[in-house]
Amino acid sequence: MPQTKVVSLEKLKTACKNCGLAKLCLPLGLENNDIERLDAIVRRNRPLHRGNHIFQTGSSFGSIYVVKSGTIKSYTQCPNGTEQVVGFHLPGEVVGLDGIETGKHICSAKALETTAVCEVPFSRLEELTATVPGLQHQMFRLMSKEISKETGLMVLLGKSTAEERLAAFLLSLSVRFHSYGFSSTEFNLSMSRREIGSYLGLALETVSRLFTHFQEENILEVDRKHIKILEMEQLFKLLSDQNGCLDRLQHPQ
Amino acid sequence: MPQTKVVSLEKLKTACKNCGLAKLCLPLGLENNDIERLDAIVRRNRPLHRGNHIFQTGSSFGSIYVVKSGTIKSYTQCPNGTEQVVGFHLPGEVVGLDGIETGKHICSAKALETTAVCEVPFSRLEELTATVPGLQHQMFRLMSKEISKETGLMVLLGKSTAEERLAAFLLSLSVRFHSYGFSSTEFNLSMSRREIGSYLGLALETVSRLFTHFQEENILEVDRKHIKILEMEQLFKLLSDQNGCLDRLQHPQ
DNA sequence: CGTTGAGTTGACTCCTATCAAGAAATGTGG
DNA sequence: CCACATTTCTTGATAGGAGTCAACTCAACG
Known part of the structure; x- marks a missing residue:
């Protein structure tokens, strides 16, 4: 049934896209009806x-x-x-x-x-x-990824300066936005300075100062919540100087 | 076969103890031959x-x-x-x-x-x-626990003072030793001051100073790598003042 | 018994938190 | 739509906690 096949491939894409579990099933080459089963429980x-x-x-x-x-x-x-x-x-x-x-x-x-x-x-x-072959492994992978994030976080929060932390944060956002099809250089922050600070272990004032500092250095263009990365390389350099362990801080899943 | 049953229960204990996966299978009430299968791959x-x-x-x-x-x-x-x-x-x-x-x-x-x-x-x-009922769930639980540790770590490394960090570290060790049958108040550190510092995001000198400080306060008795906790309550108090999110930093598994 | 590494302690510096005040944006209610 | 209240953000001044540098002690080890 070639026609069913085509329909199912479409279904795969839309179902995965809809259920948000794309990363979970796409790499697997799941059977068509498996996709539907996954889709059905969402x-x-x-x-x-x-x-x-x-x-x-x-x-x-x-x-x-x-x-x-x-x-x-x-x-x-x-x-x-x-x-x-x-x-x-x-x-x-x-x-x-x-x-x-x-x-x-x-x-x-x-x-x-x-x-x-x-x-x-x-x-x-x-x-x-338990029943779909490969899906279990994908779940293990997903959770392993979360566990791996811990390593990056410890380096970030344990050893890094305020500057390095914000640089790592911005790069992390950039990569993650990009992987979902958004711009990697221009985006809106949905979180406040206080929330960024809390996440990075910094005072909100420090975060604010760093934004203006990065702007003065022409690394960023900051307009309140709107961020435009002008010098991606500079941000990377801020990390690699001290530590390169931050890659895995928060990659896209 | 009642005799087999008894033998198998013994096997459960020894097998689990030997393979170190006790926490993985004990809560499950695994079938006898499942235990053996788990034991066999170790x-x-x-x-x-x-x-x-x-x-x-x-x-x-x-x-x-x-x-x-x-x-x-x-x-x-x-x-x-x-x-x-x-x-x-x-x-x-x-x-x-x-x-x-x-x-x-x-x-x-x-x-x-x-x-x-x-x-x-x-x-x-x-x-x-994939085949033993319940074992998959135990693996998910195990990995979830690791993910949860991240939360405690972020509080510890993001917000806490040096004093709080070392107190949390010592209490974590205490709980974990205790859960494995060792003393919760007296133990040997197998790691150096530098390694403790690295883990906690502190300089080794700071760790050293804190140990002497805790000793002066009669909270600890420190002899090089040997630690004796004199005032467990004091250590707890150091945490609860600022944050009580550290419970889950590193519980026994 | 010298060498090496780990740990302790002191002096000093610096990064970042804290406190404080003002500016800008957002939200609210009449 | 405007005035008021509230929150968010920015910027400055100050202080303190912890890092860094350095010297010394002590234990381990060949």
Whole structure:
């Protein structure tokens, strides 16, 4: 049935694109009906507005989420009230893997702007990974990637200066935007200076100063939330001088 | 066959204990022959001496490793020569999950003292997880735990003072030793001040000063590598003041 | 018994947090 | 649509925590 075949290939693309799990199934050469099975378990909820939560610390874990558009911030609330940002999740990236172990989420996740996510019920995903050849391995890979990020983070937060941290952050965003088809040199930050600072272990004032500093050096063009990278090479140089371990900080998934 | 049953239960304990994957199979109530299958794929290599590598950055990934005794340090080498310690792995803990994603290890792992590890060939483990009910979920949990550690690390490295970092480190060791049956208040550090500093994002001099400081405050008794915790409560207090997000920094697995 | 590496301690410097005030943007309600 | 309130961002001044440099002690080891 050649016609079915063609239809299925189309389905693959659209289904994967829609469910946001493209990275999960595309490299596999999944069977057509496997794609459909994967597609079938995905819930497409209505878009989140700025400030809406996907889940909160302590809430019971049931699904993982794939960002389709917008930005998700994951964070924890420290007892003294301050929040610690632990991740920004751009389109194509996965949120919620922290909850598998205990069955409860150990951080909260909220939308920084209007954001669409796909919900993948985890128990149903596990049924699939147990039966669809190769899908299990893809899940292991996905989680391994998250674990690898830790290495880059330790270098960044342990050894690097404020300048290096912001450079690494901007390059990370650049690469991730690019991999999803956006410009790698011009984009809008959906997070505040404070949130960037929290993520990078810096005070918001330091982040602000660095933006103006990078602008003075003609490395960036900054207009509030709008960023234009003028000298990508300069940003890279800021990293490679001290450490080159930052490559794996946050690659696209 | 009641007798077989008893033997198998014994086997469960010894097999799990030997292979170091106790945490992986014990909570499952695995079938007897499943235990044997898990046990069968584990390779028991000869003990490592201080300085021996399990794997190095860039080497191809084939197995994960479970520490049976001793300590493994995982680290990356920065271009400028300095090393960044990214983890210390105590008995019962797993090393090497970083390699799944790319098929190459992104850090090196070496023994800090005489150390015994079990090697679990990953492709064979994957065959098992695909067929043994529940084992897949345990693997997901194990990896989720590693991902969760990231959250604690970000708080620790992003927001905490030197004092808080060392307190968190010592408490983490304490809990992990305790969970494996060792004393929670008295133990030997297998890593140097420099390595602790690298892991915590501090200079070795700072670590040294903090040890003497803690000793002056009668929180610790320090004799070179030997540590005795006198005031566990004081250590906890150092954390809870600023942040209580550090619980999950490094729990036993 | 000299050599080597690890650890301690002191003096000094510098990066970045903190405090503070003003500017710009965003949101709100009449 | 405008005035007011609120938040975000910027910029400056100051202070403190931890890094760096350096000298010394101590233990390990051949």
